[in-house]
Amino acid sequence: MFKLVKYELRANFLTIIGSCIVVIIANLLLMTQKGTWSSTAILALSGCLIIGSVIVIFIASLKIMSKYLHNDSGYLLFTLPQSGKSIITSRLITALIQISIIVIVSFFMSYLTVANKIDFSFLGDLKPGLILYSIVNYVWGIIYFLTIIYFCMVIGKIALKGKKLGKIGSFVIFIILSIVISWLSTKITILLPQNLNLSDFSINTANALNFGTTASESAFNINIAAAIFDIIIFIGLFMTSSCLIDKKLDLS
Template structure:
């Protein structure tokens, strides 16, 4: 499995590095425009970024969004290529189980998405240090204050978001494998996406129903379990949500909602591994 992961990384690192380079260039343009606007505000000139500068600012933001979207489709697309193209013969004849093949692809995908995020954050922090010079100490103090503000609510959102992202990746891989098995050797481009939309909707409905039926919530702040009637929620909150917020924006995780999310992810993972190992015709 480790060798297969190395093979996956070796086959995609050049593309990921290219995406990172594009995003960093776009981030540089955005920071330069922001710095220019700050200087205008400090001098009291009342000037705003207009014309070509504003155009480049918007284009840079679109480039970053497009780069992340391209990276996403490239990463998940490598699995689809192995299902329909000749490279699949090599992959599916390796002495690896379907679960190991899928696990390797999932881990590599998480590594690349994490690399993209971390590299952008670190680059922008370092570039800000160079760009703002003497003002950097104030910027550092702002970051420290922001870190102090990170509490159980941020942690709760991070946990649920991470689990949801992993489930989404697994459902995408499951949809691709299921479409390959369903149509055999026929290549129907958008079928996997239709299957994914259906599976994603059913999963969301199941999690919502479970969360609403068993409204027990965990607070990571006190590690206590509460029933819904013990909590004061924001006015627009429904019991079917996996994570909810109280009146003080305290986050509470629906225990059984998260458990259903994990069960769906494990079930889809194991089923995809089975399809890869037993049902894919080379």
């Protein structure tokens, strides 16, 4: 599995490096405009760079999976002695690494661009609960979202023959599935409002759909029932995708 991760990182190496270089150069150019442009404009453009670079590397991650499913390179991958679980896991790990590299570089350069002086002392004021919450949300958000997309791509490939039809079908399936999952998650959150507060690991019944008047009131809350539901959905989609790759995937 880790050989697959290494292979995929190499395959996407130029995209990662290219995105980082573009982000660095663009932010350096923004630095030269400090004092000429308003701080709001610089902040907005720097934010756009972050969003744009993440979207580029995210699309690149999806293109690799799409290429495996619809192009000749899929014959090599899916005929290797690797299980569907290993293939999906390697894709998720690779995408997480790629996106994380771009996010770290983008936010670091954005901070250097916007800040009047370099000062990382604020890191010492961050609460452990907030750090834990942010890391869990970040990793889980990427893995969960990509798992849904990969599932839809595999279903589209199997259910709909033809490269173009399969891609369009995958997109339609993704939209419908996302709406259904979001609706069910919202209903579960309303019916079972018990939350786990990661700042002190206490249980409360604050409305998770209402984020409160301040960040400290609800920033660390995770709805227990919704979290369990999301985990079940993740496992179900992951296992189904893996089984379909092993038993049903036709590369012809």
